[in-house]
Amino acid sequence: DAGVTQSPTHLIKTRGQQVTLRCSPKSGHDTVSWYQQALGQGPQFIFQYYEEEERQRGNFPDRFSGHQFPNYSSELNVNALLLGDSALYLCASSLRGHYSYEQYFGPGTRLTVT
């Protein structure tokens, strides 16, 4: 049983460019959350998708957007990249309705903006 997978593993972009990161949830999970983790910091919640809609959003600008597909996989898009967007982007999956249950995290995508 595959866990949460993310692609690509690493990515280097230039300021002003746009980037798309991808996530496949753990088998049987229907909810995907995205987090940004700057170096030396704890992960920060970006948003959560369920039933192909954004359900919750953290304190991130509109440059950060996402999408969830019918197979529950998800994309995170970041437009007009800034140097400060350099971070590890983590995807986590869970099964909606199990409020107290754990989330499963992928290994992350390391984004470097130059």
Added chain:
Amino acid sequence: DAKTTQPNSMESNEEEPVHLPCNHSTISGTDYIHWYRQLPSQGPEYVIHGLTSNVNNRMASLAIAEDRKSSTLILHRATLRDAAVYYCILRLHGSGNTGKLIFGQGTTLQVKP
């Protein structure tokens, strides 16, 4: 969102027990206490969670104070593979907050051989 406070770092010797404290004085009645850890170069992984009673699983034990304002994650025999950042997180129980985890700085655990 309720806040948690953890020490920045702790050290332990291999094969000795480790007690990682967490204060959460503003916890509400429906907040679950979750612990995650993040090994180097990996995403966070779930460790354990509880509401009121102490909990045990194959990875660790969670001791929750009677007033629920603090909790302690217990690793019974630390190994070198337990060296990680440990996060104590309060997770609201309710339909409006099924996914959001609020991570703090966590406690960096070093395990010495």
